[in-house]
Amino acid sequence: MTAEPVIDAADSPTCDSSSAVRASLSPSRAADFKTCPLLYRFRSIDRLPERPTVEQARGTLVHAVLERLFDLPAAARTPQSAGDLVAPQWDRLVTEQPELATLFAEGDTEGPAEFLRSAAALLEGYFAVEDPRRLEPAEREALISAVVDDALLIRGYLDRLDVAPDGALRVVDYKTGGAPREAFEARALFQLKFYALVLWRTRGVVPRVLRLLYLRDAEVCDYTPDAEELLRFERTVVALWQAIEQATERQDFRPRPSRLCDWCNHQALCPSFGGTPPPFPATGPGDPLTDARSRPAAPGADE
């Protein structure tokens, strides 16, 4: 990667580590509230379980393979090596998350086989847009965090961070979902800007490129943020948090139906679909570091 840092570190804002963190937020949970306040409530306050879907499992598997691929020496990062990682990584994931085994009926051998083939097909999409033999990522599946507005901890897992010799940063996010891209693109960009804001606040450099790699379509979408935009985005995140606090105080999280309802686990409890939400849980102020509102989604699980 070759790129110039967009701003000088000396001119950039810094994170005050002595701040008293009062609350925390992850990009996935913030994006939930932006998408639909009631979805946010179901996931972060009611903490309703969600059944894993085949698509999410495939996303987690492909992210795991790409993560491990970069453990290999550069010359060995071939399509064949990636393909060879698919089955062992799936076995590892099922051992760690036994609920994944329930995605396929007992005795169904064709379903899992087709699942592994479809994951391998997504990896072919990856190799169509990148040559991992030419890359040495600085970080993979890294948890990054920063404090904004003196009190709000923002944090999330980025898929990959590339750093050029001149210090320029490129944030890379793998997208494996099969849903129409336009339905999720705004959410994906919101998450990438979230990472860009964290990196700017902690490293003093605005990432040169925010890159979405759509593996199914074998397409790359690059976005170049600037400092002004990230300042505005920071205000948006703080305002979003204030709106979440206010909604929590009023116990008022309204549904906001959209195309994304098709992928929502909670239609049966949603008034927009004739359902009734459960009683609002009695909760005290959560620990900002363990609060579900701040819990970042695992890489690939939020496709």
Ligand code: SF4
């Ligand atoms: S079904 Fe739609 S409106 Fe209802 S909670 Fe889910 S995303 Fe929100």
